[in-house]
Amino acid sequence: MGSARRHVKAVAASAFICAVFAASAHGQSELPSFSATGLLDLRVALTGKSVSWEDRGLGKTRFGAATDGNNRVIARIAEASLIVKGDLTWDISGVAHVIAGAQQEHPIDLVEAYLDYHPVPTSRYGIRGRAGAFFPTISLENTGLGWTSPFTISSSAINSWVGEELRTFGAELTAFRTGDDIDVSLTGSVYYANDPAGTILTWRGWAIHDRKSGIFEKIPLAPVRIIRPGGILDNQAPYVAPLAEIDDRAGYYVGANVEHHDFGSLHLLYYDNSADDREIEGGQWAWLTRFLSVGLKTELPANVDLVAQYLKGRTSVITIPPPTGPISRTHYDSLFFLVSKTWGQHRVSARWEHFATHDRDRFPDNNSETGHGLTLAYVFYPVAKQRLTLELLHVRADRPERTLSFNLPAKWHDTQIQASYRFFF
């Protein structure tokens, strides 16, 4: 069922892209009109000393050691993104974000593909909507082209998780009021898919990186004891396919955004994928994942930008039917503060963050972790549409399962230094 639906998604997305490209022969100005933007990110990284989650480790950084304890230098194309926008009418557009990368499961994948409805406001009140596959309205940090951050290379732990496990596959409607001093909007969404969201947060924990998973991607999991062959939950595949639909139930989120023209923005989002957490299909559990996110963006004295976000939630699966069956349950929370200052072609930013998961079940594994991250970044725009970013990321964490599964110290710290050069078009 799930794989059939994934197939439908692939066909639908491919048809959409083909339609977009086929119609792009039209001029810029006539309707429908099509335009393309994108970015190419060349990266050099001095990795941390832990094996990255991308290589089935429990490391927190995107670029990690080949074997634990030995850092290395990696140079690669970190991201190649193409974002095609097709204006179908004056108030309906289609957007497709295609991403290419050697580290992806599929060399070419989709990050987002949706229709955007934005009728011209005729009063202080208005609506807009989206339908398709897209990021939920959650991040005040990832405001750049292709869901990048204008401040750093690596997103916060919160938005790194959004980038890898969350994607709305449904419809979102926003009603807004534009005021003289305050703009207010209310957003609601109903979606399918996204049932396995929460898997990676339980068995790997938080991570801090810039890797956006593709809609069709399977993200590798570290072989922690519980999901190894012979483990209690070895029916879990050694990867998570975050956008799988398993239980045929719709999830929802509701959000609000208040923007005071002088003081900045406050954003709230409550997310509930309403998964039936007794179901498993194709090696993917439906995790019942709920969280509340609170974001703040404002300007401090001396033109210093402040972005902060707090997210707290829980996720669970019932692996044997109740009333007696064991439950895997994890509570999680994270908080970050980011300050940034821009002058001319330069920007410096610093982000501190806390992250934690709390294992609240009777299984003999221990998915608890606490940790902190500090990110320092310098951005330089040498010419229009090019950006150099230097970033230092230091993470400290304590995760007992590292010892239990891999005989590594539970407490560790890692430092990753990256240089990124981005070309935008």
Added chain:
Amino acid sequence: MMVLESADSTRGCKLRRLPVAALLCLFIQPAWAADVTVIVMSQSRAPISDAVVTLSPTGGDVSSGESPKHAVMVQEHQQFAPFVLPIRVGTTVEFPNRDSFRHHVYSFSPAKTFELKLYGGGETQTVTFDVPGAVALGCNIHDNMLAYIYVVETPYFAKTSSNGRAVIQGVPPGNYEIAAWHPNQKSQPSNPTGNFDVVSENNVEKIVSIEMKRDRRPRQPGAFDEQGY
């Protein structure tokens, strides 16, 4: 209090009582007019650019005086220009789209609610503004585009330059109410800040202080990070 005579009533007095009228006309319509310079400053005494200064003849007769009947609000490089356009009631504004792509200009301000669907490559449409007040302009395709048209009744108005100075030329003698408006000022609509007399051809300089909203970083058109890089 001096009341400005309209051109029609002057012609009437010429026909019927010419000598008296001539004397009167000499008195009330002298050949001279003054230039009034207004400096607009914030509460922290920083000069404010893009503020619209108006001189309204006391008594409300704004029918005299001449002002341009046409003005232009350009869309180019994904920006409106100018940022603030002051016009007199009845003025027709042209909206040429000099970009190669489309713009969807709109306003839902009470002074004028409209939308213009402008294809790229120079398409121009016009809107006539016949109600005084501030009209905020946006583009439904490009969220970062923002500009204001400020529609005034008086013929005596000007916009401050970067040094906060505006010069209103050719102001005839009389008593005027002075006011300044800026999109970022706290009290909307703006209130007159006082009265003064233009009594001789000596140019007048006035200082007006307006209370601005919190000093946010000015929007930098074309700033790299504003474009999502």
